Amino acid sequence: MGDKEKSGSRRQGLHVPFPSKELALLWRIPLPTESDPQQVEAALRERIKELNCLYGISQLAERHLDSLDDLLHDLVNFLPHSWQYPEVACARILFRGKVYTSDRFEVTNWRQSSRIYMYHEPVGEVAIFYLEERPPADEGPFLKEERALLDTVAEQIGTIATRISADLELQETNRQLTLERKALQEANTALRILLSRIEQEKEEIYRDIRMNVEKILMPILHALASQLPPSQRTYIEMLRTNLEDITSPFISQMSLAYHSMTPTEIAICNMIRSGLRTKEIAEMRGVSEATVNRHREKIRRKLNLTNQDVNLATFLQSSMSERRMRHIVSTQDGSPRGVSCSTLQLETEQGVNRTKSSHTAVFKAKVALAALRGDRTLAELAQRFRVQPDQIQEWKNRLLNAADELFKDGSWTVKD
Numbered sequence: 428m429g430d431k432e433k434s435g436s437r438r439q440g441l442h443v444p445f446p447s448k449e450l451a452l453l454w455r456i457p458l459p460t461e462s463d464p465q466q467v468e469a470a471l472r473e474r475i476k477e478l479n480c481l482y483g484i485s486q487l488a489e490r491h492l493d494s495l496d497d498l499l500h501d502l503v504n505f506l507p508h509s510w511q512y513p514e515v516a517c518a519r520i521l522f523r524g525k526v527y528t529s530d531r532f533e534v535t536n537w538r539q540s541s542r543i544y545m546y547h548e549p550v551g552e553v554a555i556f557y558l559e560e561r562p563p564a565d566e567g568p569f570l571k572e573e574r575a576l577l578d579t580v581a582e583q584i585g586t587i588a589t590r591i592s593a594d595l596e597l598q599e600t601n602r603q604l605t606l607e608r609k610a611l612q613e614a615n616t617a618l619r620i621l622l623s624r625i626e627q628e629k630e631e632i633y634r635d636i637r638m639n640v641e642k643i644l645m646p647i648l649h650a651l652a653s654q655l656p657p658s659q660r661t662y663i664e665m666l667r668t669n670l671e672d673i674t675s676p677f678i679s680q681m682s683l684a685y686h687s688m689t690p691t692e693i694a695i696c697n698m699i700r701s702g703l704r705t706k707e708i709a710e711m712r713g714v715s716e717a718t719v720n721r722h723r724e725k726i727r728r729k730l731n732l733t734n735q736d737v738n739l740a741t742f743l744q745s746s747m748s749e750r751r752m753r754h755i756v757s758t759q760d761g762s763p764r765g766v767s768c769s770t771l772q773l774e775t776e777q778g779v780n781r782t783k784s785s786h787t788a789v790f791k792a793k794v795a796l797a798a799l800r801g802d803r804t805l806a807e808l809a810q811r812f813r814v815q816p817d818q819i820q821e822w823k824n825r826l827l828n829a830a831d832e833l834f835k836d837g838s839w840t841v842k843d
Contacts, residue, residue, distance in 0.1 A: 473511060477576045480509035484580065488587050493598075495591045496525075499584070503527040506555065506580065510573055515558045522551035522588070533558055539569045541581035545589050553581045640670050661711070665701050687729055695722050700743040738790060741813045786814070795822040 483505050491498040499520050507516035507529055519534075520527040522543060533556065540554035555577065561568035645667070652663040688696070698708045705723070709716045727733050732742065794812050798805065798819050805816040812819075 473570065473572060476509045477572060480506065480576060481579065481583075483509075484583050484587075488583075493591060493594060495522075495588050498587065498591075499525075499527045502580075502584070504529045506553075509576065510555055511564075511570060512557060512561050512568070515561070517556050517558060518554065519556070520551065520553050520584070522584070531558070532556070537561070537568050539566060539573065539577055541574075541577045543581045543588075544585045545592075550585070550588070553577065553584060644670055661703070661707070665698070665703075668701055669697070688726070692722055692726050692729070695719065696726060696743055699723070699726075699740050702740065736793070736811070737813055738786060741786070745813050791822045792826065794819055795826040798823040799826065
């Protein structure tokens with residue numbers, strides 16, 4: 428193949444079509460068709476200017492990463508050198524109300540401009556002016572290649588401004604988050620200190636109340652009980668029981684848990700829990716037994732015990748025992764504060780004994796018969812009737828041992 432054929436082949440290779448119209452639109456500057464060496468050299472010189480302009484914008488963007496103002500100030504003086512007649516060229520950039528002008532700037536009739544966009548909204552303009560008239564070209568005295576370059580410069584300014592704006596917003600957001608995190612850390616520290624002090628004060632109050640009750644009030648009650656007749660010692664016993672519950676008060680817990688109760692109902696709950704029967708409560712409050720029974724019905728309804736086989740006294744005693752046990756155990760990790768394991772076991776056994784003595788014969792028989800049926804375990808029966816499993820076993824054994832007495836001589840009787 429000769430040199431002429433090779434040259435023609437290379438020239439034809441420059442005009443290979445693009446695979447899509449979108450790619451073809453990116454090729455804004457057509458290939459030169461001049462054959463005059465001087466014209467080719469002049470065109471090549473202009474393309475070098477345009478490449479230097481784009482490289483310069485890239486370098487300025489790297490130099491001014493966080494200052495758009497400094498970038499535009501340098502760019503406006505850099506742009507005139509990239510046009511065909513730099514000796515008479517000047518530039519102006521308008522951006523969000525601010526004006527940037529190059530040296531020797533003057534508004535003339537020979538101008539070329541392009542809009543700057545951010546987020547698809549116009550925010551300014553970049554323009555090139557010639558201070559003197561020059562020969563006409565594609566767009567007044569300006570080349571079509573300079574139009575493509577100016578549009579690219581405007582697009583680059585918008586892209587750089589968007590990136591710098593996003594970076595500054597991100598830095599401000601991070602700064603605000605850092606300040607808020609620091610404020611939250613300080614607030615949490617102060618809150619932990621405050622809660623610690625509150626807990627210390629609560630512990631001190633608890634110790635003071637307990638010490639005053641044990642060292643001052645209890646000795647007075649013991650002395651007073653020895654001076655009162657047996658019929659009035661019930662009041663002393665109730666007072667002693669309530670004072671023992673000060674650190675985990677029954678009345679306060681009942682008021683919080685069952686806020687719908689009246690003061691009278693709470694007082695009667697306290698008496699029932701102390702083991703007093705309806706007749707004794709009526710005598711102490713100066714009312715009839717029927718009135719006390721009505722209060723008992725209202726209390727059962729408010730405690731959701733209506734139509735349930737649950738003894739009210741047992742329920743109140745067991746509820747109080749559970750609250751007191753949780754309170755004692757929670758006062759200190761491991762063993763309760765100031766209470767040995769043997770003392771805690773003794774108090775629990777005493778509470779169980781008091782519960783045993785409060786059940787009626789009819790209730791015991793009912794529980795024992797339920798155990799004899801064998802359709803439920805002792806644990807299930809204990810949960811249902813709110814008694815201890817060993818109590819149920821004891822009542823069951825007593826019922827079995829006494830069964831032969833019911834059928835002696837071919838007859839049997841049932842006692843109330």
